[in-house]
Amino acid sequence: MGVPPAPVGQRGRAGRLSRVLLGAAAVPVMLVAAGCSSDSGSDDAGSKESAAGAGASASVSASPTVQAATYASLPDPCDTLSKGTLGDLVPKAPKSGKQGKSDDVATRGSCSWSSLDNNGVKGSQFRWLNVSLLRFDSDVTRGEGDKLAQEYFDKQVQDAQSVDGAKNAKAAPVTGTGEAATLVTYDLKKKEGSFKQQTLVTRVENVVVTVDYNGAGLAGEKTPSADSLAKLVKKAAKEAVAAVTKANAGGGTGTGGAASPSPSESASKSASKSPSTSTSKSASPSKSAAKKS
Structure with a gap:
């Protein structure tokens, strides 16, 4: 003898419960993906800032130069x-x-x-x-x-x-x-x-x-x-x-x-x-x- 089908009301509740469980399972995946995306952006920004800082320090340390004079002394x-x-x-x-x-x-x-x-x-x-x-x-x-x-x-x-x-x-x-x-x-x-x-x-x-x-x-x-x-x-x-x-x-x-x-x-x-x-x-x-x- 087969198992009798669940009443209509129970089948509705079971369906909704399945959808809720599936949605809850998907949440961690989305959070992990969002976390990876956030970390990657932070690293890129840090790299850009460090590069900009290095360029700024290089420009500050550079001093103007001029062609040295040919003669450095005079005769008596x-x-x-x-x-x-x-x-x-x-x-x-x-x-x-x-x-x-x-x-x-x-x-x-x-x-x-x-x-x-x-x-x-x-x-x-x-x-x-x-x-x-x-x-x-x-x-x-x-x-x-x-x-x-x-x-x-x-x-x-x-x-x-x-x-x-x-x-x-x-x-x-x-x-x-x-x-x-x-x-x-x-x-x-x-x-x-x-x-x-x-x-x-x-x-x-x-x-x-x-x-x-x-x-x-x-x-x-x-x-x-x-x-x-x-x-x-x-x-x-x-x-x-x-x-x-x-x-x-x-x-x-x-x-x-x-x-x-x-x-x-x-x-x-x-x-x-x-x-x-x-x-x-x-x-x-x-x-x-x-x-x-």
Whole structure:
């Protein structure tokens, strides 16, 4: 005999109970799936945050750099010219030149010579020569050393053309001397006589060399020709540039990487003004001479 079927009411309750049990069994599966999804998102977010943090720290630690200056030192300015050249430019000058004062010989220096060839009642020939050197280091805020040197070079040329009392001022480029060179010439009348001034400004990498040379015939002597003085000052400038290069041969040049503002931060500051304290005073004798005349 077969089992009698359950009453209709019981079959309904049994069906509902089966559906409830099946639904309850599905809940843990959904929770597990949701948990896995939540954990995965958290890991991704953490990875992104750590990567972002690493990038931020890398950008913070990176520091700006600038191309290091080529030349790291200067020669003794009184040793930049040979005895032969000094004999041509200032034949009656003392054996040693007069060193200009400098608070940092690694970045600036100058040396001057004066010569008076006395010919008695016939008069005398006067010559004055000055060599000044100014070196610029690269600076992360101001720029590369050769750029700073070029700015100072331009200013030196402008200053040489604007001397009080200068007559017939002319400026002309000079080739074969450094990366850039300009010769400024003018006449200057003083109570002692008529002076012919030659100022040759040249830049060799991150160093500016200024050679001032003037001559006059005194007490009846004839005034020297500007052309003869120009040839001599060009010769002196070439030797001074060669002395700068020689002083930095064999490891004396700057190194790569970030450049620090020392020691020529002070030189850069002085370059933004008029020529440096030690070099400009000795390199512009014609200015003081103009005031006296």
